[in-house]
Amino acid sequence: MQSLSEIDTTSKRASKAAGFSWGIAEEIGKAIRSLELFGLPGVINLNLYLKKIKEKHPKKVNKIEKENKNKELCPIYSGVAILDQCKEIEILKTIKLYNVNYPLLILPFASKASEILGKKILIEFNKSSYLINFNKSILSKNTEKQIDVLANEISIEFLENKNLFSDQEWKELYKMSEETFVEESASLKEKGAGAGLTDND
């Protein structure tokens, strides 16, 4: 099998050959490496996309807005723009991108953004969804296809940090954890810690 280092280097060089700048190609190398590390088909999608654009290089993406419409959007330029502008676009809560080629290629850039922002990000397109967890993992749902050539609409939602459990569930668990504590007697209160019993001196 290919090592992640080989995947990184070859993806970078191939992307440069397909017309991206060295700086963007470096980002692509790391992105494909991270997709493969998460068990997602990065090499397959990049290979197909680079072949598609070899003759006609895609248009660059400018400022990311709430709604991003174009005849065709490049997943690389879109991904890099999302990464670069993540602190500004986070306040939009949800953004939409239309007509994105090989949409899977956006995921690693959003994944890095999730780490920077300290927020989970939910990405949905073509009935599939991906929950991106701080660049530590990507949980996917309904992803039978390895390749999506086009997403008519991609929704990217920056999720607020909140618990996945109820207060009641937490209370129950906490109560059980208390069973590891020792009930303090008067003697233990006096001898078991360093501070005085009063703080009035």
Added chain:
Amino acid sequence: MIKPNIKFRDPNEVMKLSRLGSFHQSKLSFLRSFIREFKDWNYKKNSFSLDKNGYGTAVYSFNKNEKNYSLVCFAQHISPNERSDRVIATKWDAAFVLHDGVPTKEDIKRLKDNVPKQEVGRVSYKELTLSRANKSVRAFDHVVQSLSAGKQPDKKLLNKVGYLYRTTAVYGSGKFGLADRFRIKDRKEIYGPFRLEMMLVYLVRQFTFDQVNHIAKSKNPSKGVELDPKIARNLGIGNSTGLGMAPFIVNHPTLLHNWIYSREKALKEIRSIEKVNIRDLNIFKDCLKKSKVSINSWLTDSKYQNNKINSLKSDLVEFDKYLEKEASTKKKYFWNEMYIWSEKNLEEECLEYIVSMMMEPYDSIIDPLINNMSSEEDEYFTIPTYKKVSDLKKILENNYKAIIKIDFNKKDSNHNFWFISKNKEEPRVANRYEEHGAELEQPLAIARDIKKLYEKVNKVSQKITIAEFLLNNDDVRHVVRRAFIVDQFPYSEIQDNTISASLVPIDMLRLKLSFFGAVKFDPRSDKWLRINMYQGAPLPHEMKNSNDTWVYNTFN
């Protein structure tokens, strides 16, 4: 005496190529830190199945506490016209792989089918480093002949060569299917950089001794003798190194910083010692004295290197006079005084030699630095795009002072281009005005691209964010990333023009090789050189009781 204000040396001086190309091995070098780390591991020759000509398979290992690293060696016959020390060769006298754990029979079979093919073979995540080597035929044949006749070889001849085998590449970190660094980086015994590459080379050295003994004994079972361990100890492993190493130091800025920073931190701490004790002064003097034996036997046909060696020799005469007259443990901050004198009176070659020597007495300063010489490079990859262009401009002006003054409209400033050759996927450098291929230039012209970035930065509003700047300037994205790295890691950037007409590429090679711990730099042109590794090192059965100053034990 008032405590002197000792600062880190200025990156604008230290990171010049002429200075980096004057670095020498030191106590920080990876060969030496490998032996310090592995000296209490158990060494074993697990199997040695060679025919009478020395062809076959052998396995060596280091193990400790259930951990095991195995070197698998494959030796074969090659004809003289197939023996080349260029990286473009396709066949070698021997090929080697370091396997993680104990290889099974299936592993050995798989490796036998692939390892001798090197770049066109495939190895797996169970393998860590990969290499190959050719015999130094004149030395190897002479040793076989002598030993099989019951005699020890001619030391003079061996002194000239210094090794029996020469490697031409040592690969690691995911190349050709090898294990990625992330799989092994948390193992404490390999915290120091290139430790598994150093292990491979060390065990290869032992294989060369075992092979030569085996062939001699097979040739003449009744009379054949083994190589005297004293002679063996004085032999290392040669290495031919070309331009492949040069891009490495450009492509790994935080790693480069950590190497140089460790050296600079050691120097600063040593200069800050108020009272130099007699024991430490004597260690310094003793290492310096012994090291001169090695300098006097440093042979090369290179005019460039001979000039440097002559400058080193004559400066050392002056330094000895200074030391004789001024060295005293009664003086406060003597190391600092000695360093300041050296900086004023010695050329770069000798100054950096003295810096290396100053580290010798100080295990307590050097040892903690070793584990910080690796780098988690991915942590510094992301560009802080929320910062302003004014921040970037300040970084460029502070960290690239000399570079932003270079005029790249001059032909000589823009003379070379770096490229990857199609036939062997190796880095090369060529004259852009005479050769084709400049349109496929690699992003290694950092000085030129930084200058371009600086010009662009001066043309836009200083208030916009880096994210906004990059929307229209992604052609300089790679150097924007570097600028933010150099802001945190001041020794991460070579402060010179790597495409100028006056570039001496072997300076870049020597920098890296000095950190490996190589000696006897022997440039064969401005683009490749030969070196020696582990000359004087303890043999495996001597490691446990070895002294870290083995590098000065050579008798040639």
